[in-house]
Amino acid sequence: xxxxxxxxxxxxxxxGLVAAQTLKRADVEITLLDKRNFHLFQPLLYQVATGSLSxxxxxxxxxxxxxxxxxxxxxxxxxxxxDPDKKNIILDDGGVFPxxxxxxxxxxxxxYYGNDQWRENxxxxxxxxxxxRMRHKLLYAFERAERADTEAEERAWLTFVxxxxxxxxxxxxxxxxxxxxxxxxxxxxxxxPQEARIILMEGGPRVLAPYPxxxxxxxxxLVKRLGVEIMLGAFVTNIxxxxxSYKHGETSGTVPARTVFWAGGVTTTPFGRKVAERxxxxxDRSGRFKVDPDLALPNRPEIFVLGDLACTSDAKGNPLxxxxxxxxxxxxxxxxxIKARLAGRTLPPFKYFDKGDMAVIGRAAAVADVFGVHVSGxxxxxxxxxxxxxxxxxxxxxxxVLIQWGFLYxxxxxxxxLITGELSSDTPVPQSRSKAS
Amino acid sequence: xxxxxxxxxxxxxxxGLVAAQTLKRADVEITLLDKRNFHLFQPLLYQVATGSLSxxxxxxxxxxxxxxxxxxxxxxxxxxxxDPDKKNIILDDGGVFPxxxxxxxxxxxxxYYGNDQWRENxxxxxxxxxxxRMRHKLLYAFERAERADTEAEERAWLTFVxxxxxxxxxxxxxxxxxxxxxxxxxxxxxxxPQEARIILMEGGPRVLAPYPxxxxxxxxxLVKRLGVEIMLGAFVTNIxxxxxSYKHGETSGTVPARTVFWAGGVTTTPFGRKVAERxxxxxDRSGRFKVDPDLALPNRPEIFVLGDLACTSDAKGNPLxxxxxxxxxxxxxxxxxIKARLAGRTLPPFKYFDKGDMAVIGRAAAVADVFGVHVSGxxxxxxxxxxxxxxxxxxxxxxxVLIQWGFLYxxxxxxxxLITGELSSDTPVPQSRSKAS
Numbered sequence: 126x127x128x129x130x131x132x133x134x135x136x137x138x139x140x141g142l143v144a145a146q147t148l149k150r151a152d153v154e155i156t157l158l159d160k161r162n163f164h165l166f167q168p169l170l171y172q173v174a175t176g177s178l179s180x181x182x183x184x185x186x187x188x189x190x191x192x193x194x195x196x197x198x199x200x201x202x203x204x205x206x207x208d209p210d211k212k213n214i215i216l217d218d219g220g221v222f223p224x225x226x227x228x229x230x231x232x233x234x235x236x237y238y239g240n241d242q243w244r245e246n247x248x249x250x251x252x253x254x255x256x257x258r259m260r261h262k263l264l265y266a267f268e269r270a271e272r273a274d275t276e277a278e279e280r281a282w283l284t285f286v287x288x289x290x291x292x293x294x295x296x297x298x299x300x301x302x303x304x305x306x307x308x309x310x311x312x313x314x315x316x317x318p319q320e321a322r323i324i325l326m327e328g329g330p331r332v333l334a335p336y337p338x339x340x341x342x343x344x345x346x347l348v349k350r351l352g353v354e355i356m357l358g359a360f361v362t363n364i365x366x367x368x369x370s371y372k373h374g375e376t377s378g379t380v381p382a383r384t385v386f387w388a389g390g391v392t393t394t395p396f397g398r399k400v401a402e403r404x405x406x407x408x409d410r411s412g413r414f415k416v417d418p419d420l421a422l423p424n425r426p427e428i429f430v431l432g433d434l435a436c437t438s439d440a441k442g443n444p445l446x447x448x449x450x451x452x453x454x455x456x457x458x459x460x461x462x463i464k465a466r467l468a469g470r471t472l473p474p475f476k477y478f479d480k481g482d483m484a485v486i487g488r489a490a491a492v493a494d495v496f497g498v499h500v501s502g503x504x505x506x507x508x509x510x511x512x513x514x515x516x517x518x519x520x521x522x523x524x525x526v527l528i529q530w531g532f533l534y535x536x537x538x539x540x541x542x543l544i545t546g547e548l549s550s551d552t553p554v555p556q557s558r559s560k561a562s
Numbered sequence: 563x564x565x566x567x568x569x570x571x572x573x574x575x576x577x578g579l580v581a582a583q584t585l586k587r588a589d590v591e592i593t594l595l596d597k598r599n600f601h602l603f604q605p606l607l608y609q610v611a612t613g614s615l616s617x618x619x620x621x622x623x624x625x626x627x628x629x630x631x632x633x634x635x636x637x638x639x640x641x642x643x644x645d646p647d648k649k650n651i652i653l654d655d656g657g658v659f660p661x662x663x664x665x666x667x668x669x670x671x672x673x674y675y676g677n678d679q680w681r682e683n684x685x686x687x688x689x690x691x692x693x694x695r696m697r698h699k700l701l702y703a704f705e706r707a708e709r710a711d712t713e714a715e716e717r718a719w720l721t722f723v724x725x726x727x728x729x730x731x732x733x734x735x736x737x738x739x740x741x742x743x744x745x746x747x748x749x750x751x752x753x754x755p756q757e758a759r760i761i762l763m764e765g766g767p768r769v770l771a772p773y774p775x776x777x778x779x780x781x782x783x784l785v786k787r788l789g790v791e792i793m794l795g796a797f798v799t800n801i802x803x804x805x806x807s808y809k810h811g812e813t814s815g816t817v818p819a820r821t822v823f824w825a826g827g828v829t830t831t832p833f834g835r836k837v838a839e840r841x842x843x844x845x846d847r848s849g850r851f852k853v854d855p856d857l858a859l860p861n862r863p864e865i866f867v868l869g870d871l872a873c874t875s876d877a878k879g880n881p882l883x884x885x886x887x888x889x890x891x892x893x894x895x896x897x898x899x900i901k902a903r904l905a906g907r908t909l910p911p912f913k914y915f916d917k918g919d920m921a922v923i924g925r926a927a928a929v930a931d932v933f934g935v936h937v938s939g940x941x942x943x944x945x946x947x948x949x950x951x952x953x954x955x956x957x958x959x960x961x962x963v964l965i966q967w968g969f970l971y972x973x974x975x976x977x978x979x980l981i982t983g984e985l986s987s988d989t990p991v992p993q994s995r996s997k998a999s
Contacts, residue, residue, distance in 0.1 A: 162705060162981045179616035186979045188749040198751045201705040201981075220709075253980065268599060268638040272657075312625040314635045542623045543690065544599045544638075 129154040130467060133214060133224035135204050137164050137187040139452035140230035140431035140459075145197050147460030152467065155196055156222060158214070160203035162186055168449060168513060170250055171293060174259035175300035176308075176542045184253065204231070204396055207403050209425065226427050226463055229400065229414075230456065233433035233447060236392035236411070243364040247385040250293055259386060261544050263301065266384045267309060268544075270316045277381070283321040284382035286369045288361055290327035291334070292484035294388035295348055298325045299487035302351040308542075323353045324380060326371060328360045333484060333492070335446060340492045343501040347486040391447060397434050404428070409436045409444075418474030420459050431455040439477050450480060485509050566591040567904060570651060570661035572641050574601050574624040576889035577667035577868035577896075582634050584897030589904065592633055593659060595651070597640035599623055605886060605950060607687055608730060611696035611823075612737035613745075613979040621690065641668070641833055644840050646862065663864050663900055666837065666851075667893065670870035670884060673829035673848070680801040684822040687730055696823060698981050700738065703821045704746060705981075707753045714818070720758040721819035723806045725798055727764035728771070729921035731825035732785055735762045736924035739788040745979075760790045761817060763808060765797045770921060770929070772883060777929045780938040784923040828884060834871050841865070846873045846881075855911030857896050868892040876914050887917060922946050 130153045134141045137159035145157050163184040172178040188199045206215040207227075214222045235249035248258050263285065270282035285305075287298050305321035312318070325332070325348065331341045332348070332355065345355060356373070363370040368381040393401075393412025401408050406422055407415040413436035414422065420437065422428045432452035437445045445451045458475045465472050483493035483505065491505035500508065567590045571578045574596035582594050600621040609615040625636045643652040644664075651659045672686035685695050700722065707719035722738055724731050742758035749755070762769070762785065768778040769785070769792065782792060793810070800807040805818040830838075830849025838845050843859055844852040850873035851859065857874065859865045869889035874882045882888045895912045902909050920930035920942060928942035937945065 162701060163979070179618045181616045181980055184980055186749075188746075189979065192748040199749075200709060201702075202709070264599060265638075272637060272639070309625075311629040312623075312636075542600070542626065543618055543621055 130463075131156070131223060131225045132228065132463060133158065133222055133226070134228040134230065135159075135214065136228075136230035136232060136432070137161070137199075138167070138230060138232055138432060139449045140456040141228060142187065142190065143453045143456030144228050144230070144431070144460045145191060146194070147457050148196070148463065149194050151196070151460075151464050153196060153463070154198075156198050156200060157187065157191070158200050158202050158204060158216075158222065159187060160201070162188065162201055164190060165253065167251075170253075170256050171296045171300060173253065173256040174250055174263075174297065175304060176260055176264070177300070180253045180257065205399065206396075207400050209404055209428070212427070224427075226429070228429045228431060228456075228459055229397075229434060230431040230452070231394060231396055231434055233391035233397075233411075233413075234394050235387065236390045237387065238389065240364075243361075243387065246366055247288065247364045247369075247387040249387040249389070250297070260542075262384055263304070264542055264544050267305075267313065267316070267318060267321075269383070271313050273316075279316060281368065281381045282383045283316065283318075284324070284368075284380065284384070285321065286324045286326055286380055286382045286385045287388055288326050288364075288369070288385065289388035289390075290325050290329075290332035290355070290357075291388060292482075294325055294327070295332060295344060295484050295486055297386055297388060298323055298353045299348055299351055299485070299490070302348075302353050303487055306352055324356060324382070325353055326356045326359045326361060326369065326380075328358065330357055332357075336482060336484075336492070337494060337499060340494060340499050340501065343499075344484065344486060344492045347490045347492070347501065351487050351490075391433060393434065411436075419462060419472070420455055420475050421462075429459040431459060437475070437477070439479070445477055446482075448482070451477060454478060483509050483512070567900075568593070568660060568662045569665065569900060570595065570659055570663070571665040571667065572596075572651065573665075573667035573669060573869070574598070574636075575604070575667055575669055575869060576886045577893040578665060579624065579627065580890050580893035581665050581667070581868070581897045582628060583631070584894050585633070585900065586631050588633070588897075588901050590633060590900070592635065594624065594628070594634055594636050595639050595641060595653075595659065596624060596636075597638070599625065599638055601627060602690065607690075607693050608733045608737060610690065610693040611687055611700075611734065612741060613697055613701070614737070617690045617694065642836065644837050646841055646865070649864070661864075663866070665866045665868060665893075665896055666871060667868040667889070668831060668833055668871055670828035670834075670848075670850075671831050672824065673827045674824065675826065677801075680798075680824065683803055684725065684801045684806075684824040686824040686826070687734070697979075699821055700741070701979055701981050704742075704750065704753070704755060704758075706820070708750050710753075716753060718805065718818045719820045720753065720755075721761070721805075721817065721821070722758065723761045723763055723817055723819045723822045724825055725763050725801075725806070725822065726825035726827075727762050727766075727769035727792070727794075728825060731762055731764070732769060732781060732921050732923055734823055734825060735760055735790045736785055736788055736922065736927070739785075739790050740924055743789055761793060761819075762790055763793045763796045763798060763806065763817075765795065767794055769794075773919060773921075773929070774931060774936060777931060777936050777938065780936075781921060781923060781929045784927045784929070784938065788924050788927075828870060830871065848873075856899060856909070857892055857912050858899075866896040868896060874912070874914070876916070882914055883919075885919070888914060891915060920946050920949070 132153045132155045134145055134157045137157055142164050145155055148155055164187050166183040169183045173180055191197050191199055203217045204214050205217045212224050235251050237243045248255050250256060266282050270279050273279035273282055285301055287294050301323050305318045309318040332345050333341045359371040359373045361369055361371050364385055368379055369385055370379045397412055414430040414434060416430050416435050417423055420429050433447040439445055454477060462472050481495040483491060485491040489503045489506045491509045492501045493505040493508050569590045569592045571582055571594045574594055579601050582592055585592055600623050603620040606620045610617055628634050628636055640654045641651050642654045649661050672688050674680050685692050687693060703719045707716050710716035710719055724735050738760050742755045746755040769782050770778045796808040796810045798806055798808050801822055805816055806822055807816045834849055851867040853867050853872050854860055857866050870884040876882055891914060899909050918932040920928060922928040926940045926943045928946045929938045930942040930945050
């Protein structure tokens with residue numbers, strides 16, 4: 126048997142997984158390396174954070190997804206360095222993996238815009254662990270409010286601030302409003318969860334900035350109807366255990382809040398920076414790699430960078446957003462180009478097929494831009510539901526998720542309301558409340 | 563309004579929850595205090611550890627279960643001390659809760675028989691966190707085996723030892739055998755998961771010691787058929803990162819294994835010890851409280867001890883096992899006695915109604931002693947399935963679990979196969995494996 130062409134894929138997210146699957150019948154030897162053993166359906170992560178879904182319902186073991194594809198080997202491990210001349214990837218444990226073609230699709234991480242100290246009090250939503258930590262934090266806040274000593278303390282525990290009004294921020298705010306105003310309505314004896322304040326803070330002039338303006342306006346109306354307060358043009362200047370400080374034009378203020386979630390921007394990972402340094406590659410402001418029209422690096426046709434780590438452009442030169450569709454189409458394109466090259470052919474440049482964009486705001490409420498048609502409300506929500514169900518990788522998860530959602534829709538109940546794991550240092554230990562009467 | 567009789571319930575397990583529910587229409591003021599916000603359906607915890615169910619599917623928020631019962635207040639907090647003269651319970655944060663009647667149902671913890679250093683390498687199965695840690699450990703073992711450098715290392719990663727052949731040990735062994743021999747069959751390229759060794763080690767002369775002998779024999783046969791090796795009369799002398807050492811009569815040996823699970827005995831908690839000390843109460847060898855025939859403490863009729871923390875006896879004076887049925891019936895009895903006392907009456911002593919006992923061994927295999935009738939195999943499994951579904955607290959969970967099990971039965975797949983959370987120190991970081999060919 127001749128030595129097969131070795132394709133090394135870093136990352137089992139949308140781009141990496143689709144690339145591997147597209148190479149199914151190709152005469153190559155694929156290794157897919159990921160530091161986690163599962164593919165995560167990131168668009169539904171906020172539903173784990175808000176107790177509607179369990180982690181396993183939005184994750185599928187990469188191994189299981191690819192178990193019948195004989196030309197791929199799945200390994201657990203974390204890439205930390207690259208040797209582009211020897212064409213090797215180096216793992217954190219010193220392991221060395223050679224490649225003929227390399228696909229880098231390791232994704233991005235949350236950016237606190239240089240204020241990493243905020244992370245402790247304002248978790249973000251990138252991993253299963255962060256989602257369960259968020260769930261812990263928000264459920265715990267109601268428990269603490271119920272046992273608060275003073276009214277001010279109770280208020281602070283019942284105030285939730287979400288920083289960033291992109292799709293994730295809106296989804297979180299909408300879900301939180303539902304939890305407070307419906308799910309927990311009857312569960313407490315002292316506090317009234319309905320009175321919880323949910324504040325969506327955004328530095329820009331409108332919510333869902335990358336969307337068309339009419340959809341931004343619709344989204345704002347829908348989320349306000351759920352009882353969410355929106356603060357636009359408010360720049361966060363500090364976040365600590367007591368709350369959020371902001372500047373709004375000439376004025377500045379502080380919102381006392383014990384629970385803050387970060388739905389801000391993304392940036393490159395340490396591995397991404399290392400690769401850029403080794404290859405002397407051009408990156409944009411967020412550290413994303415500038416790629417050629419064929420998604421490979423300039424002068425490095427054997428290295429593709431896909432998904433959130435790449436700064437891909439559409440036909441007009443506008444950068445594409447970091448969403449699943451861009452990653453999926455990029456993964457498919459790169460795999461097809463590898464196949465074409467092995468057959469001595471080439472392909473026209475990558476062309477993004479924009480199916481649109483959508484954000485869900487709450488129960489039966491969403492906004493969508495589908496092939497240029499703007500939809501909002503219940504219909505947009507149905508489209509959102511349908512598309513997300515279709516894409517969830519494993520057949521079983523899809524059905525379970527559908528049933529969960531059916532119940533949630535009918536009952537407002539949330540089944541995954543568990544406070545698990547260790548309390549992190551930022552969550553104060555409950556204080557005393559003497560009940561002697 | 564006159565001061566209502568205050569019932570303080572410590573622990574939202576089977577005993578505490580049923581006691582609260584039984585007091586539904588009573589003219590009392592109930593406070594249910596638990597350090598977790600959820601009731602855990604402990605009998606199915608092994609299914610979380612082995613990736614069949616998600617944590618949320620076997621847990622229900624205590625608040626949600628009791629939300630419509632107006633005379634109960636649910637609080638999150640951990641009791642650490644008691645002042646029996648002032649009739650107060652003291653929390654870890656200094657909070658003080660008074661009671662007129664106290665129900666202590668805080669449960670037990672795992673006992674390593676004085677070898678707590680074994681815990682690090684041999685986790686047990688008492689909490690959600692331990693179950694997900696077990697799941698992490700066992701799935702990770704296969705990943706590491708796939709990347710092993712030497713055959714001996716691969717062998718050690720593919721050897722699983724379960725210490726203790728009670729119901730939990732058998733359930734774990736059976737599920738593990740199914741994972742190795744069916745679920746993961748196609749998922750790896752180098753190792754053959756089917757060749758994994760699963761060893762059930764037991765100090766006593768037979769599995770399921772508290773069961774009738776014929777059922778022990780049946781269970782042994784069923785679990786052997788799944789490919790589990792059983793070592794009876796083997797006393798564990800040491801557990802470390804490399805494996806398990808044991809003594810078997812005059813001989814002794816060591817099984818090199820990277821994954822060891824502890825399914826041994828239980829003992830009292832620090833809070834249980836503190837209460838016993840304060841009350842000068844009599845306890846048995848495992849620290850369980852000796853209670854009067856009415857489940858209250860001798861000379862302390864206002865303090866009930868229920869569930870795993872109590873040493874309850876049947877009519878013949880034989881101690882009752884630490885199972886859900888004993889806790890449920892005890893909770894119901896104590897609540898009814900409180901109601902009777904408030905009405906100036908009393909009740910005959912607690913009488914345990916023994917419905918039988920059962921353990922599940924694997925796919926369509928179980929043993930059961932139902933009202934003295936001994937059943938095994940598929941029928942026992944159906945009975946087990948039925949009973950467990952009935953008892954799962956929340957309606958929704960019940961349906962989801964049924965569907966999950968249906969899929970699992972038909973497909974051998976397991977949906978909750980996630981390796982999440984931080985690796986603990988006992989799990990070595992993957993070592994290098996150069997793939998250069």
